[in-house]
Amino acid sequence: MDDRVILRVGAKILIPFILLFALYVQFHGDFGPGGGFQAGVIFAAGFILYALVYGLGTAKRALPPTAVYVCAAAGVLIYAGVGYLTMALGGEFLAYNVLRHDPEHGQELGILLVELGVLVTVFGSMVAIFYAFAGRRKVQT
Amino acid sequence: MIELVDVALLLLLSVTALAIVRQQNLFAAVMMAGIYSVLSAGLFVVMDAVDVAFTEAAVGAGISTVLMLGTLALVGHSEHKPKHRPILPLLVVALTGGVLVYGTLDMPPFGDPANPIHHHVAPHYLEESEHEIGVPNVVTSVLASYRGYDTMGETTVIFAAAVGVLLLLARGPGPRRVLVNGLWTTVAREEESPELEADEAPATEDDEPKEDDDG
Numbered sequence: 001m002d003d004r005v006i007l008r009v010g011a012k013i014l015i016p017f018i019l020l021f022a023l024y025v026q027f028h029g030d031f032g033p034g035g036g037f038q039a040g041v042i043f044a045a046g047f048i049l050y051a052l053v054y055g056l057g058t059a060k061r062a063l064p065p066t067a068v069y070v071c072a073a074a075g076v077l078i079y080a081g082v083g084y085l086t087m088a089l090g091g092e093f094l095a096y097n098v099l100r101h102d103p104e105h106g107q108e109l110g111i112l113l114v115e116l117g118v119l120v121t122v123f124g125s126m127v128a129i130f131y132a133f134a135g136r137r138k139v140q141t
Numbered sequence: 142m143i144e145l146v147d148v149a150l151l152l153l154l155s156v157t158a159l160a161i162v163r164q165q166n167l168f169a170a171v172m173m174a175g176i177y178s179v180l181s182a183g184l185f186v187v188m189d190a191v192d193v194a195f196t197e198a199a200v201g202a203g204i205s206t207v208l209m210l211g212t213l214a215l216v217g218h219s220e221h222k223p224k225h226r227p228i229l230p231l232l233v234v235a236l237t238g239g240v241l242v243y244g245t246l247d248m249p250p251f252g253d254p255a256n257p258i259h260h261h262v263a264p265h266y267l268e269e270s271e272h273e274i275g276v277p278n279v280v281t282s283v284l285a286s287y288r289g290y291d292t293m294g295e296t297t298v299i300f301a302a303a304v305g306v307l308l309l310l311a312r313g314p315g316p317r318r319v320l321v322n323g324l325w326t327t328v329a330r331e332e333e334s335p336e337l338e339a340d341e342a343p344a345t346e347d348d349e350p351k352e353d354d355d356g
Contacts, residue, residue: 030278033278034195035280038199041199076293076297079296080293103273104272110286111282115281
């Protein structure tokens with residue numbers, strides 16, 4: 001491991017910026033290209049880079065598989081939960097207008113929440129699939 | 142000028158596709174598949190579909206390539222000689238391709254504003270999105286609000302895909318909860334150590350990670 005100092009230091013410098021860029025893509029999706037899906041993939045790519053450079057064991061200690069599985073399921077729950085919340089507030093399923101007094105603000109809040117759900121599910125699913133692929137390596141060789 | 146970019150991108154796309162077909166080294170084939178995705182993303186940018194280009198670049202060139210490399214680490218880097226003659230598959234592919242090209246002949250001309258797709262709900266989305274949703278990016282307002290049901294379905298599909306892959310590939314016992322110093326913590330259980338006892342859980346802390354061969 002110690003003979004790849006450039007890789008390790010380079011990854012350490014890059015990963016925070018990758019995660020930050022994912023958040024930028026997430027919250028800037030209303031104004032430019034991007035959104036929950038792209039942000040989730042980029043966020044997952046940051047963690048996958050960490051796993052590739054520092055090893056699967058280290059990555060699994062930083063982000064246990066259980067947390068990843070919970071993420072994958074929680075995003076769908078957040079998305080559907082927003083739908084039920086709008087129903088509880090007297091609107092139709094996923095009609096965000098009722099979330100705030102001002103329909104436009106309600107729409108903005110609703111979009112923000114469902115995009116968060118997409119981000120969480122995509123992130124969890126991508127990392128879970130990567131863990132599944134990478135975890136088999138040791139068994140075969 | 143834009144036609145020149147189109148021609149150049151499509152030409153590079155064809156060259157890459159042919160190179161992937163002819164390539165015997167799977168590592169090189171995976172790398173060229175990544176290049177193919179980046180070129181597709183370029184084409185989407187030329188067609189003003191930046192959101193799609195973004196996704197293609199992140200998923201096609203990024204995550205897919207990593208997963209393919211992970212697969213190569215399991216199956217080896219060189220292609221085996223096929224046991225069967227390539228005549229029948231070639232025929233099937235040529236026939237399918239021919240039918241698909243025949244199908245495009247009935248499609249309305251690309252980018253024509255008179256196309257039916259531009260006269261259904263699209264004008265409403267483009268004109269009213271600013272007032273109804275208040276979000277400048279129409280792609281986002283269509284995806285998350287007008288077509289919120291569809292996006293929820295897509296999110297569920299991604300979740301289902303992850304569950305499917307885990308059912309097929311994830312092997313051995315999953316992570317588990319162990320009692321460490323009076324605290325319940327989750328640890329990743331190593332496949333090689335099924336005899337690991339609950340109170341030995343901290344022993345996983347010092348194992349040297351070895352699975353970063355292509356990092």
